Amino acid sequence: MFEKLFLIEILKGLALTLKKLLFEKPVTIECYDKVIPQPYPGFRGRHALVRSELTQGPICVACHRCERVCPSRCIYIKTVEIEEGGKRKRQLAEYAIDASRCVYCGYCVEVCPVNALVLTEFYQYIGEKREDLYFDQERLLKNWDEFIAKAERPYFNPFWKPKGIPEGFFSIVKRKAKGV
Template sequence: MKAYFTDLFTGAWSLIVGLKVTFKALISPVVTVQYPRVKNEVTPNYRGHIDLVKDAETGSHRCITCGSCMRECPSGCIVVDGEKREGVKGKALTVFTLDFTKCSLCGACVEVCPTQALDYSQEYELAGSAREDFYYDLLKRVEERE
């Protein structure tokens, strides 16, 4: 008989503790974001894929086609190519692509760039149904930006 009342008391106490937790969660503020309608603010420290920095003075990119980012990349996911044009000092950038399927987001390319032409993108909604969706032409992206 004593065991019956002990089990009854233990069960009632467990119910009270569980209801206390439930009530506490019921009156606490909501922390869930309704994602498609409300976007999260991205911290400035977020490291997305790399992106070319648009120069404010010239309206173009800062890349001098040195290729140090391509050489430094441990994954080999960056392709940089340029050509010597008549009347232009140095090489002109013609190809700058990133294969994001291989990128390890190590940041070595951003650190080694002598002109600070590379920075991390603030994009976090990266989704695609095909592998080709993750091959970025960074030169084209910088030209499309306002």
């Protein structure tokens, strides 16, 4: 009895599907026919490391704050200790972000004392393999160059100085900085 009832219900469902498929127009429309929508300023897109105009390398000071604050643990940093003028100094050796693990929360950008890491406004990027979404230091610098080349306005980092917090809570570097 149940088998007969079950078979009837399956046949009804198949008949409805065939009717929709064969005799009705599809309701799907092409997205972005003419104008591709632009993200609002401050959109959290592809990661980039800000390139220093003096050294042509990243302006990262290797403080590891972004790595520690990341909830998805997708940032990997390696540093080296160098001796410069009798003082030990930490220097960035490797910097990488696994974008496939990132939740785009922006904590890494917010915590950076020198505004070295940014989330650009590029949102259309894909990868065929997992390695395509693993951004090493060179790729992150290249992302910054592409972003600056295509930017129609100066970059403003919305996390640079959060609203409503007195400047006394910021480090000296952040107080004097004017953004990128």
